[in-house]
Amino acid sequence: MTKSDNLSSQHLRFMHWLYARALGFSKPATGFVKQPEPRSIGSYVRGMQLKAGNIMFAGHLVEAPGAVLWDIDSPADGFRQEAHGFRWLDDLASVGDKHSRKIAQAWVQKWIDLYGHGSGPGWIPDLTGRRLIRWIHHGFMLLQGIEPKRSEIFFQSLGRQTLFLSKRWSKTMPGLPRFEALTGLIYAGLTLEGMKEHVRPATSALARECRTQVDAAGGLHTRNPEELLEVFTLLTWVASALTEAGWIPSSAHLEALNRIAPTLRTLRHADGSLARFHGGGKGLEGRLDMALAQSGNKILTSGSLVMGYARLSAGRTSIIVDAAPPPTGRASINGHASTLAFELSSGRSSLIVNCGSGESFGADWRRAGRATPSHSTLCVNGISSASLGRPLSHTNTENESLIDGPSKVPHEFPETSQGLKFKAGHNGYLKHNGLTHVRSLDLSSDGSTLSGEDMLLTLDTKDQKPFQKAFDASGLQGIPFQLRFHLHPDVAAQVDLGGMAVSFVLKTGEIWMFRHDADVEITLEPSVYFEKNRLKPRSTRQVVLSLRAMEYATRVRWSLSKVQKTNFSSKEGIEDIEDISYTK
Numbered sequence: 001m002t003k004s005d006n007l008s009s010q011h012l013r014f015m016h017w018l019y020a021r022a023l024g025f026s027k028p029a030t031g032f033v034k035q036p037e038p039r040s041i042g043s044y045v046r047g048m049q050l051k052a053g054n055i056m057f058a059g060h061l062v063e064a065p066g067a068v069l070w071d072i073d074s075p076a077d078g079f080r081q082e083a084h085g086f087r088w089l090d091d092l093a094s095v096g097d098k099h100s101r102k103i104a105q106a107w108v109q110k111w112i113d114l115y116g117h118g119s120g121p122g123w124i125p126d127l128t129g130r131r132l133i134r135w136i137h138h139g140f141m142l143l144q145g146i147e148p149k150r151s152e153i154f155f156q157s158l159g160r161q162t163l164f165l166s167k168r169w170s171k172t173m174p175g176l177p178r179f180e181a182l183t184g185l186i187y188a189g190l191t192l193e194g195m196k197e198h199v200r201p202a203t204s205a206l207a208r209e210c211r212t213q214v215d216a217a218g219g220l221h222t223r224n225p226e227e228l229l230e231v232f233t234l235l236t237w238v239a240s241a242l243t244e245a246g247w248i249p250s251s252a253h254l255e256a257l258n259r260i261a262p263t264l265r266t267l268r269h270a271d272g273s274l275a276r277f278h279g280g281g282k283g284l285e286g287r288l289d290m291a292l293a294q295s296g297n298k299i300l301t302s303g304s305l306v307m308g309y310a311r312l313s314a315g316r317t318s319i320i321v322d323a324a325p326p327p328t329g330r331a332s333i334n335g336h337a338s339t340l341a342f343e344l345s346s347g348r349s350s351l352i353v354n355c356g357s358g359e360s361f362g363a364d365w366r367r368a369g370r371a372t373p374s375h376s377t378l379c380v381n382g383i384s385s386a387s388l389g390r391p392l393s394h395t396n397t398e399n400e401s402l403i404d405g406p407s408k409v410p411h412e413f414p415e416t417s418q419g420l421k422f423k424a425g426h427n428g429y430l431k432h433n434g435l436t437h438v439r440s441l442d443l444s445s446d447g448s449t450l451s452g453e454d455m456l457l458t459l460d461t462k463d464q465k466p467f468q469k470a471f472d473a474s475g476l477q478g479i480p481f482q483l484r485f486h487l488h489p490d491v492a493a494q495v496d497l498g499g500m501a502v503s504f505v506l507k508t509g510e511i512w513m514f515r516h517d518a519d520v521e522i523t524l525e526p527s528v529y530f531e532k533n534r535l536k537p538r539s540t541r542q543v544v545l546s547l548r549a550m551e552y553a554t555r556v557r558w559s560l561s562k563v564q565k566t567n568f569s570s571k572e573g574i575e576d577i578e579d580i581s582y583t584k
Contacts, residue, residue: 028159028194030152034245036191038137039237041287042090046533050092051100057082059360061535069107070114078360084111084122086134093138101141108135108142109150116157118164125168126177128161129184133237136187159195162188166198169205173330174213175220176227182206183234190245203250206238210256218259219307221331223324225267226280228307232260233291240294261292263306267320268292271348275309275320276356277341278327279334281532310411312420315447316347317562321439322375323411323424326386332402334359337386339406339426340439341375344450344560349506350488352376352560356530361537367400369530373484378437378454380481380549381470385428385437404431419444429456433470433479434463435549448562454483458552467552478548483556485514489529489540495522502543503563511564517557520547 049056053065058078064071074080082088086108092100115122122131135142135158143151162185169181182202189199213220213231220228235257239249267275272289273282308324321342327335334357344352355374358365368374372384379385386405411424425438435456442451456479458464470479487493492505496513499521504512516522523544528537547556 028156028163030155031193032139032191033193033196034191036136036139036187036241037244038093038140039240040087040090040134040137041284041290042092042094043285043533044091044094046088047091047093047095047100050088051095051103056533056535057088059362059532059535068110070110076362080121081127084115084120085127085130087130089134089138093141101144104138105142105146108154109146112153112157116153116160118160123164125165125172125181128165129169129181132158132161132165132184132188133180136191139191155192158188158192162192162195162198166202169202174209175222175331176230178209178213179206179231179234182209183238186238187241190241190247199247203242203247203253206235207250207252210235210250210252214256214259215307216259217306218256218261218263221327222278222334223308223327223331224278224280224334225264225274225276225307225309226283228260228267228280229264229274229283229288229291232257232264233287235260236291236294264288264292266306266311267309269320269343269345269350270316270318271345271350273350275343276354277309277320277322277338278336279357279359281356281530304413305411310413310422310424312422312441312443313447314420314443314445317344317443317447317450319344319441319443319450321422321424321441322377323422324409325407325426326402326405328403328405329401333399335386335402336370336375337372337384337402337405337428338375338377339385339409339428340424340437341372341377342441343376346447346506346510346512346562347508349490349508349510351491351504351506351512353486353488353529355486355528355537358528358530358537360532361530365528365530365537370402373482374486376485378439378456378481378483380429380433380435380437380456381479382482383429383432385426404428416442430463431466434458434466434468435479436463450560452558452560454556454558456481456549456554464552467549471550474548478550480546480548481554482547483545483558485543486527486529487541487543489538491540493524493541493543495524509564510562513561513563514543515559515561516545518545518547520545 053063053067055062055064058076060075060079062072069083089104092104142154165181165185169185172178172181182205185198185202189195189202235253239253242249268288269275274280274288276282305323310321310323312319319342322338322340326332326337326339338354341354342352343354354376355369358369372379386402388400389403406426406428409424409426414421414423420443423440425436427436429435429437436459438455438457440453458467490507494503496503502514502522524541525544527540527542529540530537
C-alpha cells in the first residue's frame with residue numbers, strides 16, 4: 001500500500017461520511033408509491049437461529065438471546081458488514097411469525113436511532129444499496145403495527161439513504177458493489193414518494209455498467225461464479241421492478257441478462273449449485289434455479305469456454321474446469337491459484353471438489369483456500385501457480401491481489417467420435433523450473449468414465465536450463481509434484497488394490513473407482529471443505545499422488561470410473577426441467 005493509495009482511501013471514506021452527515025437530517029420521503037413485492041429469498045433455519053439469539057455472520061457466532069444486534073460487539077469486519085447490509089432481514093422474513101417481525105422492527109429502528117444521521121460503518125454505497133433493497137422488500141413486515149411516528153422516521157431514513165446513493169454510487173468499486181448500489185437507488189426511485197427523479201439517471205448508469213462489466217461471453221472480470229449469480233439476480237429484480245412500474249429496461253440491461261444466463265447454466269452442477277472457483281461458493285440454495293427460471297433463457301453453451309471455464313457433461317456426470325488465466329488487479333482480490341483445477345459431480349452428488357473460499361473463517365484460512373494445493377489439480381514442489389501480492393487497501397490488508405499467475409492457458413476441444421475431450425496447459429511454473437503443466441480430460445459418452453492425463457513438459461530448449469537448475473538443486477532426486485483430488489465431505493473413500501486404487505461411495509450408493517499408472521502408492525490425506533454459515537471448515541479427505549519429474553517430459557495417467565450405479569428418478573440429474581437449447 002503506497003502513501004498515495006492510503007491518502008486516496010482516507011479521502012474516499014471522509015467524503016462518504018461528509019455526504020452521509022450532510023443528508024442525515026433531511027426529510028425527503030413520506031411513504032411508498034406502491035407496496036413493494038419481496039423478491040429476496042431467506043433461510044428459515046437461519047431465521048430461527050436469529051430468533052433464538054444465535055447470530056452468525058461471516059463465520060462468527062455470537063450467542064446473545066434477547067439482545068439487539070447493535071448492542072453486540074462485532075468480532076470482525078465481516079460481521080459488521082453483514083450486520084449493516086441487512087441481508088438477515090430475508091431470514092427473519094422467511095420465518096414470518098410475530099416474534100421474528102418484532103425482532104426485525106426493533107433492529108431496524110435501533111439502527112436508525114444510532115446510525116441514521118450518517119454515522120457508523122454502514123454508509124458506503126454497496127452496503128447502503130443492499131440495505132435499501134431489504135428495507136423496501138420487507139417494508140410491509142417492518143411497518144406492520146408500528147406507531148405513525150416510527151413509520152415517518154423509517155421513510156425519512158429511506159429517503160436519506162436514497163439521496164446518499166444518488167451522490168455516491170459512482171465512488172464504489174465496479175462490479176458487484178456498484179450493481180448493488182444502483183439496484184438500491186432504482187428500487188428507491190420506483191417505490192418511494194418524491195424519489196422518481198433518480199430512476200432515469202440510475203437506469204442509464206446501470207446500462208453503462210452492463211456494457212462495461214459484463215463481457216461479451218456473459219462473464220465478470222473476477223471470474224467468480226457466485227458473484228455473477230448475484231449480479232444476475234440484481235439485474236433480474238430490477239428488470240421486474242421497472243416493468244411492473246411501467247418503465248422499459250434498457251437494451252443493454254436485457255442483453256446482459258441474456259449473456260449471463262447461458263454462462264450460469266454452464267457453471268451449474270446437476271444439484272443446482274455453482275462451481276466453486278475464485279472466491280465463489282455454491283450460492284444460496286434455490287437462488288440460481290429461481291433466477292434462471294425468471295429469466296426465461298434456456299441456452300446452455302457447450303464446446304467453448306465461458307468466463308474461462310470448460311464444461312464436459314455426459315449422462316449424469318458433469319465436470320467444470322478452470323481453463324483460463326486467473327483474474328488480475330482489483331478483480332483478483334478474491335482470486336485463486338486454481339488453473340486447470342476441476343470439479344466433478346454425479347447426479348445430485350458432488351465427488352471431486354475444490355476446498356472453496358475460506359474467507360469467512362479468517363485470514364489464514366482465506367489464504368490457504370486461495371493456494372493451488374487447495375484445488376483439484378497438479379502442484380509443483382508445493383508452489384502455487386500464482387502468488388499473492390500486496391494488499392489493495394490499507395483498510396483491509398486481506399485484500400491481496402494475485403500476481404505472477406499463468407499468462408498463457410491454451411486449450412482445445414479435440415474432435416472425437418465417442419465422448420467428450422478437453423485439453424489445456426498453463427505456464428504458471430515456467431519461471432520456477434521451466435515446466436509447463438498440460439492436462440487432458442476424456443469423458444465417456446455415457447458419463448461413466450473420466451480418463452485423465454497430466455504432463456509436465458519443457459516445451460523448448462530455453463526451458464531446459466531452468467529445469468536443469470531446479471533438478472540439480474534437488475540433489476538429482478527430481479522435482480517433486482503432487483496430483484490432488486479433493487473429495488466432498490459426504491464421500492466415503494477407501495484405498496484398495498494394495499495402494500494402487502481408491503474406491504468412493506457417494507450418499508446415493510454410487511461407487512466410483514480411482515486408478516492410475518504411476519509407480520507410486522495413493523495416499524488419502526486430510527482436507528477441508530469451506531462452506532459459508534458454518535462455524536468451522538468441514539473435515540474431508542483428498543487423494544494425493546506424490547511424484548518427481550526426472551526428465552524433460554513426465555506423464556501420469558489416471559481414471560475415475562463408475563462401477564456401481566443407483567436407481568434414480570427420471571428427473572434426477574437432469575440439467576433443467578424445461579428444454580435446453582445448445583450453442584457453440
